[in-house]
Amino acid sequence: MPELARLFREHPYFAPVVQNGKPYRRLDFTARNSELLARDLSETSDFTDYVFNELLSGNSCNGVGGYGEDRVIYRQRKHFTADAEKPRSIHLGIDIWTDAGTPLHAPLDGTVHSFAFNNHYGDYGPTIILAHELAGTRFFTLYGHLSLSSLEGLEAGKVIKSGERFAEIGPYPENGHWPPHLHFQVISDIGNHHGDFPGVCHTEDRDYYLGLCPDPGLILRIAY
Template structure:
């Protein structure tokens, strides 16, 4: 089933521009560590590229997570490979369900650098089960949810939160697909260490291949 635009007809995919936020982009400097400086970088990128939404990041290696302790637990390898696609859009931007689905779980993960408000939906696509994760939402997005609540394709699902509620980031949607949520509720790793990259590559397929926008 063709995916409905995540931000609806007002922000269609032809207004999206791919941005490099990897560790290899030396122009970034420390821009990603602070929401305001990150937003300035993205605003400049969009102004220069003629876009309205910056996107990218699947399996991208980022330095962003080095400043958050839960991505770098003592005695474990650093988690720095991003498992979803980020879509950077203004706070309050409405997120729409790309396919028919039902609520699997949700949470408000308030630790700095975490998802903030997050929703997982369960779908059946081409006869197979698949889960989608929406992170860095507004707190109001969690109101009225219950397990199994249905969302039809194109129905408003949530809205993007600001730094005070979304884990401390410039406003964006972390969108990730998951084959097996492995018992997680209102959560699933969105970043992994190099040693586990191949496992997560298989369990978290490229969202852009499913969305079919580009």
């Protein structure tokens, strides 16, 4: 993984994944955000209002952040607490919170590895995984919480060029029942997974999964 991080740092250009022209604001969904501890955000409509009207000042900017965060928001989602012995809370990607329907562009050349509709409350919803190669090193990027229409016409091996529009952020409930956002994750070794890969892990598994999933910010290169 250090080799992959080095390749990302040295690569001269990645196309912006979101190109809507809005400035970015970092969002914090850990216990450091004391407001979260006093709110019930189990209803997606309430969570959406909180993100877009309060945190993003009436949707005037994009929200961003989350890599390696120990997030308290998952306490209200059974998808992450189903295993009572190992509830999941460590976020393995970066989220970009912005409008449903926002186009998404490939940051570099790739091919479709797999895709799926992960249709459970709190899950990814429509998901696409792209395979890439840099300097002979193969890796993957995962895009979660998409629109169902993003999966139309896809097939494994389809070529996606750098900067090409290939998907869009989905609305709730089809996006896994979340406020509209993109979950963007880099995966060095995807194993046997197809159309899915853990995006949140238990604290005891933090080092293992962050070792598999380097910081997506090295590709996104977002200033905030």
